[in-house]
Amino acid sequence: MSHAKEQLLGWVRLVLTPGIGPVIGRKLVRAAGDIERLWRLSDTRLRSVAGIGPVLLAAMRRSSAEEARHRLDAWERSGLIVLSPDDERYPVRLAALDDAPLILFATGYPSVLNGPKMLAMVGSRKASRESRLLTYRWARYFCRQDVTIVSGMAAGVDWAAHSGALQEGTTVAVLGFGLQSEVSEEQQRMIKRIREHGCVISECLPEQAARPEHFPRRNRIIAGISDGVVVMAADRRSGALITAQQAANYGREVMAVPGNVLGRSHEGCHRLIREGALLVENPGQCMQNMGWQTAGRPVKQAYLPGNEQERQVLLALSQGPLAMDALSETCGLTIPELSSILLALELQGVVERLPGSRYLLNVELKDS
Incomplete structure (x- = not known):
C-alpha cells in the first residue's frame, strides 16, 4: 500500500x-506531528491534548483500521474522490x-478547488x-473574468449562481448532505452538470441525508474555500448570513447587494x-x-434609445423594475402607447417582462 493511501486511511479512521x-x-x-504518528501515540500523550478525556480516548482505542480500509475501498470503487489535508488537491x-x-468527498475535477480567484455567491x-436573474447574470460575468463561483446548490440564489456559472465557466457546489444520499x-x-465542468464536494459521509445541523457546517466550507463572499x-x-459571518471571521471580503427597503427580502443584506x-x-x-482585474465582455450591452418616448421608458426602468401602470x-404615456414600446x-x-406585468432593464443606456 502506498504512503499516500496509508495517510488517507489514518484520516478516514x-x-x-x-x-x-x-x-x-x-x-x-x-x-502527533502527522496522521500516521497519531495512531501510535500512548494514552498518556493523547490525554495531554486539550479536549481529550476518557470517553474520546476510549473511542479512539475502539476505532478500527480495518473498518476504515473497508469504507475507503467502497467509496473509491463507487467513483468518489476522498481528499485529506495531506492531498495536494485539498483546498x-x-x-x-x-x-x-x-x-472531503468530491466528484468532478478537484483541481478547480484551488483556482486563482474563488468567489462565493449566496443568498435566500x-x-x-429579480434577485435570481441578477445572480445568474453576475455569475456569468464573473466566469468571463476567470472567477470560479462557489455556492451551496440550494434553491434560489445558489441555484441561479451555479446555473449562470455553467454557461460561461467553472463552479464548485458545497453540499449539506452526502454525495450518495437520496x-x-x-x-x-x-x-x-457541475461535476462535468467543476466540482461537487461534501464533508458529510456519502450516505448521510440532509439534516439541519449540516448546513451551518457546509456554510463554513463555502466561506473558507473562497476569497470573498457576495450576499445577493x-x-x-437567511442562512447566507451565517456564511457571511464565517467569511468575516476567516478574514474574507464580505459584500452585499442592497434592495428595496420597503420589503423584507434584503433585510439581511442591509x-x-x-x-x-x-x-x-x-x-x-x-x-x-477583490483587487481582481477585469477583462472580456461587459456584463450588459449598450443601447441607444430610438426616440424620446423610448428614452423616457428606459430611464424610468434604470431605477429598477416597474409595473406597467x-x-x-x-412617462405620461397611455397603456396602448406603452405596450407598443415595451x-x-x-x-x-x-x-x-417579469411576473405581474413588471419590466426589467437588460442594457446600459447610451447618452448619444
Missing part, C-alpha cells in the same frame, strides 16, 4: 471515530483553518425572480452593510473590491 470533529481532530494531528484556503474538514432560498431528480441533474439577497433569517460589509451594485465593483404614470424593446432583448 479519525473521521469515523465517534466524538472526533474537525477542531479536536486537527489538535490531535498537530500534537489550500480551507487547509489553513482550525475547523477545516478532516476529509426564496429569493425573488436527492431529487433535479438535484441529480445539477450535480451531473437575504432576509434577516444589516450586513450596517455592520461593515461592502455595498455592491454591480459585479465590476466586486472585482474591484407605474411606467405609464411616470413589446418592441422586449423583442430586441432590451427589457424583460
